[in-house]
Amino acid sequence: MSIVNVKNVFKSYWRDSMEIPVLRNISIEVPEGEFLGLMGPSGSGKTTLLNLIAGIDQPTKGSIVVAGTDVAKLNESQLAKWRAQNVGFVFQFYNLLPVLTAFENVELPLLLSKLSKKERKEHVEFALKVVGLEDRIKHYPKQLSGGQEQRVAIARAIVTDPTLLIADEPTGDLDKTSAEEILKLLVQLNTDFKKTIVMVTHDPRAAERAHTIKHLDKGELT
Amino acid sequence: MxxxxxxxxxxxxxxxxxxxxxxxxxxxxxxxxxxxxxxxxxxxxxxxQTGSDENVIVLRKAATAEITSIIMQDQANVVQTIPSISKLPNGKPFISNEIVAIINLPYSQKENGLGNVTVRGVAPEGFQLRSNLNVTAGRMFTWGSREIVVGSSIKKRFKGTNIGDKVKFGGDEWSIVGSFDAGGNGFDSEIWGDQIQLAQAFGYTGAYSSLLIRLNNQNSFAQFQEEFNKDLRLQTLEVKREKKFYEExxxxxxxxxxxxxxxxxxxxxxxxxxxxxxxxxxxxxxxxxxxxxxxxxxxxxxxxxxxxxxxxxxxxxxxxxxxxxxxxxxxxxxxxxxxxxxFAELAFKxxxxxxxxxxxxxxxxxxxxxxxxxxxxxxxxxxxxxxxxxx
Known part of the structure; x- marks a missing residue:
């Protein structure tokens, strides 16, 4: 059963009156439990495709059905709610809020849920334990290494138990050792926790961990 | 949120x-x-705070202040006969016929600067009508003399206004014999003396600036006003509650x-x-x-x-x-x-x-x-x- 179904998707941007096509007639199916790697040169449209699947951007044409919902048909408010319930994000530069501790950063997505404070605490502690940072809950991002920051970001991505994990160059800002740890963690989430992962990467070592690799070039799947 | x-x-x-x-x-x-x-x-x-709910003030119609008001002696005599005015133990109506004038005094903190100061001539009843006013230093002026008492704010703001000093105005020298405190209201910015003496000095003979009156009780204001307005000799005058006058x-x-x-x-x-x-x-x-x-x-x-x-x-x-x-x-x-x-200086907090x-x-x-x-x-x-x- 496919959890992501991208069908005949086109995406263009407009600069003044000029249309700049970024994605051309893209169709992809991602089965549940898949670990998909998207590769391609800079400007090939892989991050744009990732953003469309994650519901933070809308296609110009085509349909994107994720976990049974056609995200292209949702309005902004519905999309925000949908993202909070279905998508976990892992960014290249971690995107942690610097004024919040690791615990508070991981707790953020749960503030949008109906969980009680006690339940949120349990969820956060569990997520931080999964990424091996249960002893760093009171640390601020600047007190953590890059690898630890990315692990906090992964904890934040999984704390709501989302349907889909979206990772945009998750090892792009890390040294070799830290990158290896993050990739191991992603594989563990995929195998042990059955998380479906869509990952954009330039890194061949990261791509090796994916079950399936799709290549994009000039907005088309090759 | x-x-x-x-x-x-x-x-x-x-x-x-x-x-x-x-x-x-x-x-x-x-x-x-x-x-x-x-x-x-x-x-x-x-x-x-300067005005009291218990008192009413009589002024010339359209006069916005005592300094622009004038009440003739015969009109004041008519007012005294209005029945709803409270009586003193000696049977006299509880009224203070007052005159108000402005003099210039040098500021204590400004070189060559002069400020306007209100001088009020009061009848002995004037003190009884302002129960919160007390002579706090020196003594009360002697009735029938060229003596004055100064408000607590005057001492602080003007030169030569200490007890024992003499102030020149109205063609004569006036001895300061005491100072009073009115509890921070407008009277603290005034100089007080005998109404008869000050009337002579300022040429107010046979006339007053205002009449301050205590009624039988606070609720008799409407009755007093009716009696006042009925008398044709008082048509050029008007009556207000003292508090309302100062509020305005x-x-x-x-x-x-x-x-x-x-x-x-x-x-x-x-x-x-x-x-x-x-x-x-x-x-x-x-x-x-x-x-x-x-x-x-x-x-x-x-x-x-x-x-x-x-x-x-x-x-x-x-x-x-x-x-x-x-x-x-x-x-x-x-x-x-x-x-x-x-048109006079008013000290306030x-x-x-x-x-x-x-x-x-x-x-x-x-x-x-x-x-x-x-x-x-x-x-x-x-x-x-x-x-x-x-x-």
Whole structure:
């Protein structure tokens, strides 16, 4: 059963009156439990495709059905709610809020849920334990290494138990050792926790961990 | 409000300098705003306290102050016969026929500066009619002599007004034999003497400025007014409750100060609002990625808008609190200005009231709202993809 179904998707941007096509007639199916790697040169449209699947951007044409919902048909408010319930994000530069501790950063997505404070605490502690940072809950991002920051970001991505994990160059800002740890963690989430992962990467070592690799070039799947 | 308050507060702490500068700007504006309102309230309070609910005052019609009023002796005699006037134990009506004149005295703190001072000539009943007025130093003037007593504010503001000094006015020298305290009301800014002596000196023979009267009881004012208005000989005069008379005198001054002060404050506030706006635009600009991240995680535009507005309102509210706190110390200062009604100097204190506190907070919040609204809207309207890309 496919959890992501991208069908005949086109995406263009407009600069003044000029249309700049970024994605051309893209169709992809991602089965549940898949670990998909998207590769391609800079400007090939892989991050744009990732953003469309994650519901933070809308296609110009085509349909994107994720976990049974056609995200292209949702309005902004519905999309925000949908993202909070279905998508976990892992960014290249971690995107942690610097004024919040690791615990508070991981707790953020749960503030949008109906969980009680006690339940949120349990969820956060569990997520931080999964990424091996249960002893760093009171640390601020600047007190953590890059690898630890990315692990906090992964904890934040999984704390709501989302349907889909979206990772945009998750090892792009890390040294070799830290990158290896993050990739191991992603594989563990995929195998042990059955998380479906869509990952954009330039890194061949990261791509090796994916079950399936799709290549994009000039907005088309090759 | 989904975005945690600690995120807002800690961000304010992170950019200490810009937050402090914006808070300072807003606090200065609120200080000026509160000071103006406290000044107007101080004048009103001082003048309103001057009048008593138990007394009524008779003046010439259309006279806005005692200095512009004149009541002839025969009219005063007619007023004395009105039955609803309270009687003294000796059977005399409880009235003080008074004259009011303005003299110039040199300021104690200004070189070559002269200020207008009210001189009031009172009958012995005048002291009984103002029960809160007490001679606190020296002694009471002797009736039938060229002696005077000065209000507590006069001593502080004018040269040569200590006990034992002599003051020249009305073609004669007047000895200061005592000073009195009226509890901070308008009489503290006056000089008092024997009405007969002062009337001679100022050429008021056969006439008075005002009549101050105690009625049988407070509720007999309507009856007194009816009896007063019925007499054709009193048609050029009018009667008011003493408190209302002073309230009316205070209104024009307070209104003038409020309009002038608020106009100036509003101009100042533009600067503070621009300051707040710059601070908030910088906050949005520095946190574009954070905004994109929050939106990607599922926070809505309204959550972001609210968070940034609360941040701006917190700055302004904090500034307002500081401004108000500093302004509250003005209550310890005495100032004086010309009373537009009497043309004489009136000393008063800045006075803080619950409504001034409320208005100052509303004003500071309004500055925060106006200054923070556009940046907050900008933050909430950022496209997630563009915001994330700025990392």
């Amino acid at each position: 989904k975005i945690p308050l600690k995120y807002i507060v800690r961000n304010l702490r992170t950019r200490k300098l810009t937050t402090a500068l914006t808070v300072t700007g807003i606090s200065l504006v609120v200080f000026v705003f509160a000071a103006v309102l406290m000044m107007a309230h101080g004048i009103q309070k001082t003048l309103v 005198q205070s209104e024009d001054m307070a209104l003038f100060i409020r309009i002038l002060g608020i106009a100036v404050t509003v101009i100042f506030s533009l600067g503070a609002m621009i300051g707040a706006m710059i601070t908030m635009y910088a906050a949005v600009s520095n946190r574009t990625v954070e905004i994109g991240t929050l939106r990607a995680l599922g926070f809505r535009r309204m959550n972001v808008l609210t968070a940034f507005l609360i941040e701006s309102l917190s700055i302004s509210l904090f500034g307002g609190m500081i401004g108000l706190f500093l302004a509250s110390f003005l209550q310890f200062f005495d100032i004086s200005m010309i009373n537009f009604g009497s 800045f006075s803080l009231s619950p409504s001034i506190i409320l208005n100052s907070f509303i004003f500071s919040v309004m500055m925060g709202f106006v200054g923070g609204f556009l940046p907050s809207v900008r933050a909430s309207r950022l496209k997630i993809v563009n915001a994330l890309r700025s990392s």
